[in-house]
Amino acid sequence: MTQRIVLDPxxxxxxxxxxxxxxxxxxxxxxxxxxxxxxxxxxxFCLGRAAEEMPRITAHVCGVCPAAHHIAxxxxxxxxxxxxxxxxxxxxxxxxxxxxxxxDHALHFYYLGGPDLLVDGGPDALRSIAxxxxxxxxxxxRRVVEARRSARGIMAEIAGRAGHPVFALPGGISRPLPAATxxxxxxxxxxxxxxxxxxxxLFDSAAREGAAWRAAIDHEAFQARTHYAALVGPDGEVxxxxxxxxxxxxxxxxAARFAPERYEEHIAETHESWSWVRVPYLSAKGWxxxxxxxxxxxxxxxxxxxxxxxxRMATPRAEAARxxxxxxxxxxxxxxxxxxxxxxxxxxxxAAEMVERLAADPELGEGDVRRVPEAAPREGVGVVEAPRxxxxxxxxxxxxxxxTRARLLVASQQNAAAMQLTVRRAAAALVSGGRLEPSxxxxxEMAYRAYDPCNACASHALPGEMPMEVVVRDAEGAIVQRLSxxxxxxx
Amino acid sequence: xxxPILVLCLGNRLRRDDGVAWRVADxxxxxxxxxxxxxxxxxxxxxxxDEMEGFEQVVLVDALLSGRRAPGTILSFDARELPLxxxxxxxxxxxxxxxxxxxxxGAAVPRRVEVVAVEVADASCFEEGLTPAVEAALPAAAxxxxxxxxxxxxxxxxxxxxxxxx
Numbered sequence: 001m002t003q004r005i006v007l008d009p010x011x012x013x014x015x016x017x018x019x020x021x022x023x024x025x026x027x028x029x030x031x032x033x034x035x036x037x038x039x040x041x042x043x044x045f046c047l048g049r050a051a052e053e054m055p056r057i058t059a060h061v062c063g064v065c066p067a068a069h070h071i072a073x074x075x076x077x078x079x080x081x082x083x084x085x086x087x088x089x090x091x092x093x094x095x096x097x098x099x100x101x102x103x104d105h106a107l108h109f110y111y112l113g114g115p116d117l118l119v120d121g122g123p124d125a126l127r128s129i130a131x132x133x134x135x136x137x138x139x140x141x142r143r144v145v146e147a148r149r150s151a152r153g154i155m156a157e158i159a160g161r162a163g164h165p166v167f168a169l170p171g172g173i174s175r176p177l178p179a180a181t182x183x184x185x186x187x188x189x190x191x192x193x194x195x196x197x198x199x200x201x202l203f204d205s206a207a208r209e210g211a212a213w214r215a216a217i218d219h220e221a222f223q224a225r226t227h228y229a230a231l232v233g234p235d236g237e238v239x240x241x242x243x244x245x246x247x248x249x250x251x252x253x254x255a256a257r258f259a260p261e262r263y264e265e266h267i268a269e270t271h272e273s274w275s276w277v278r279v280p281y282l283s284a285k286g287w288x289x290x291x292x293x294x295x296x297x298x299x300x301x302x303x304x305x306x307x308x309x310x311x312r313m314a315t316p317r318a319e320a321a322r323x324x325x326x327x328x329x330x331x332x333x334x335x336x337x338x339x340x341x342x343x344x345x346x347x348x349x350x351a352a353e354m355v356e357r358l359a360a361d362p363e364l365g366e367g368d369v370r371r372v373p374e375a376a377p378r379e380g381v382g383v384v385e386a387p388r389x390x391x392x393x394x395x396x397x398x399x400x401x402x403x404t405r406a407r408l409l410v411a412s413q414q415n416a417a418a419m420q421l422t423v424r425r426a427a428a429a430l431v432s433g434g435r436l437e438p439s440x441x442x443x444x445e446m447a448y449r450a451y452d453p454c455n456a457c458a459s460h461a462l463p464g465e466m467p468m469e470v471v472v473r474d475a476e477g478a479i480v481q482r483l484s485x486x487x488x489x490x491x
Numbered sequence: 492x493x494x495p496i497l498v499l500c501l502g503n504r505l506r507r508d509d510g511v512a513w514r515v516a517d518x519x520x521x522x523x524x525x526x527x528x529x530x531x532x533x534x535x536x537x538x539x540x541d542e543m544e545g546f547e548q549v550v551l552v553d554a555l556l557s558g559r560r561a562p563g564t565i566l567s568f569d570a571r572e573l574p575l576x577x578x579x580x581x582x583x584x585x586x587x588x589x590x591x592x593x594x595x596x597g598a599a600v601p602r603r604v605e606v607v608a609v610e611v612a613d614a615s616c617f618e619e620g621l622t623p624a625v626e627a628a629l630p631a632a633a634x635x636x637x638x639x640x641x642x643x644x645x646x647x648x649x650x651x652x653x654x655x656x657x
Contacts, residue, residue: 045505045617060505060533111537111592145598152541163534163541 019444021427021472023480027434030475032427033420034448046406051080051377051397055168058393058408066163067100067155068386069393069408071241074168076393079261080380080401081170081373088366089172094241095185095358096158096165097384101240101351102192103151104387105303105344108452109199110144113341116446117207136206147195150188151355157181172370182365189356193317196349200321203345208328212446213338217329221429222337222447224418225250225292227282227299228308229267231260231385236311238318238350240385246309247282250294252333256284260383263392267409268297279417280409290420298417301389302451303343308333315357318350337422340450344387377401386411388452415451422447436472436481444470496643497546497601498636500531501539501553507618508562508611508625511632512552515609518633527640537589540600548643549601550636551586555608562612563628564656565635569649570604605639605649607632631655 024030042061046054054077058069071093078085085093108114118135158181159165167174207213216222232246233239245263247256256266268283281287281297288296299305307326313319325342326332334343358364382393389411396405426447430440472481498519504510513531520529532542543549555566573587586604593600609632612622621629635655642649 041617057505060503064535064538066533107537141598148541149544163532163538 019423019427019448019470021431021436021470022477023431023434023472023474025475027431027474029424029428029431032424034416034423042408043406046403049403051077051380051395051401051403052170054393054395054403054406056166059165061408065104065386065388065391067097067104067159067165068384068391070159070165070168071097072382072384072386072391072393074170074382075241075384076380076382076395077170077373078380079382080377080395080397082375083171083371083373085172085371086366086368087363088176089369091358091361091364092158092173092177092369093168095177095355095364096155096167097241098351098354098358099151099155099158099192101387102196102348102355103148103155105348105351106144106148106195106199108387109203109341109344109348110140113344113449113452114207116449117203117210117213117338117341136202140202143195143198147192150191154181154185154188157184169370170373174370176367176369177365179365182359185355185359189352189359192352193349193356196345196352197317200345200349203342207341216443216446217336217338219429221425222422222450223335224298224300224337224421224425225294225335226296226418226421227255227285228305228333229282229299229301229390229414230306230309231383231390232257232310233314237314238306238310238312238347238385239314240351245383245390247299248309248333250292250333250335252308255282260392261381263381263383263394263409267414278413280414281417290417290424292418292421298421299414300418301411301414302340303347303387304334304337304340305389306385307343307346313346313350315350315353317353318346321346321349337447337450340452388412389414412451419448419451422451431472434474434480436470441470495526495528495546496640497543497549498527498529498640499539499542499549499551500529501533501535501551503533503614504619505617507613507616508609508621509554509614510619511554511609511611511621511625511629514621514626514629515552515607515632515636518629519636524637524640524644526644537592539586540589540593540598543601543604544599547602549604550639550643551604551606552632552636553606553608554611554614556611556614560610560654561624561656562610562622563624564610564654565628565632566606566608566610566652566654567635567639567649568606568608568652570606572652573606603643605643607635607639628656 019032019034021029022031055070055073058073059066061069158177159167227247227249229245229247231239231243233243244257245260246254249255258266266283267280269278269280270287271278282299285295285297292298307322313322325346329336329339376399377397379396384391391411392409394407395403397403423444426444430436430443471479474480500512500516502509502512504513516529516531523529530542532539534542551570570586570590590600609625609628611625
């Protein structure tokens, strides 16, 4: 018999991203799961507050994606107050948001996800940016730093501060964009496009040639034949800030397409006792557990989902890059989890091209940047595609605009079910004879990292590091093995 | 004049004691010496380094949740004493790993980072305001930051880990 252990979810005190693996009597994997914390108590915290505070409050929820929360929140307020921002306001928000996507995707590829692929095997210490620099040279490192600095500099001019935006308001933005900022964006945009294009070249020449990529891209453990969901623009193109939500099935056929405010008709949530995370699933399919396939309600969001859902990219160079990726990976939809990394770079190129397009737009500098809300507020939904996937803000208020409900559906939560599935498959493939090889930690981390799950909504207290810990239990629930990059109290 | 010193106050004031550094910033701002800049931030991991760009010397003020000291205890130490333990994503990358990665990448990182950390009781829920022991430690924490700033300005070495009750 197998024994099911109910575990407390990981806490800050433990400070670990924890994977639990349960074995059966034969020593094979009976179950495995990632324990993920969620935004506990946030909705209650918001009740009774003025809805217009939300773009600033939610930008502090997350230490990594404040830009995504700020813009999703402002869009929810536009809907709440039934007000359409003037074109210049929408374009300034879009400019800021696409700059954010370029710098965030670059950070992820070069610092976190990329090293898995760019540095073969090797000791732990090498599997880091140091390894990337050792392999590719200081020149690449310098380009990454320059591109991020450039994007963040323009973001700070638009938003007050790059990391803690305060500029988006219901109905628009706080001030017109200064001519000097527009000039700076025009001058810098081609460099960002060049940086994104070179990153894709680097991916082609270095990552795809590497042993890690070749071993894992087609590996059964790293496949998940799920549904996918993402925003698409009016022509079916990848869109980060506007459009309809589209769902495709594991064959790539459209399963649903709907206005974002109707998301609750299509996405339901289940609750697993071992986790704080409510797990979203497609209500048309129902909850069948952590399984994939056409009858499962499990879906994925994020860079790969966006490429699988959309018919095309919104910009020409990114479209060529997408075509190359799909050709290499056997066409759409791509189920290989490692392809998230490639998709991320294709998206970075679209985002950079969008920066160039927006910077050249004559409407960007217009002085009319706000419609003052006049309608009585009631309910509003705002959606953006955050770097890690679809982000939904949903507010309800009384007639004074004080919140009676605030719901945030974040990307990592939507990918939680698929991540469980991936980790379970990876664990099953890695355990032999009731033991996990120490090198399995690398593979499990790699599976986890491809999704880039965001737990940064947890507090920021030191020690701040959250190394992966893997716990293996036998059929009786006793711990038989523990693998971790442990951390001690800093003092 | 010596180059400016950054006092970087890290935390999330929506998560109870996690916001302690923001409150320390409020105290320090009342009597700020020349050549000292205060920045409040909720960014984490590598993005925290973005906030330090352009500064040679930084005092990082943060909450500490070890569970092994009385809430309100204040620690001062050099950031080089922090352990390295890279996590699986950028969202859980700590200060030590972030500094180390950026340095190896060739990015500009501060020459010196001193940490002033306040042991906290509760940083898990969404609520504003500090728990009483942490609230009471604010003046002592602000003094610890001022002393760290003075050490950096005089180019004196860190005295090793200093612990004091709030």
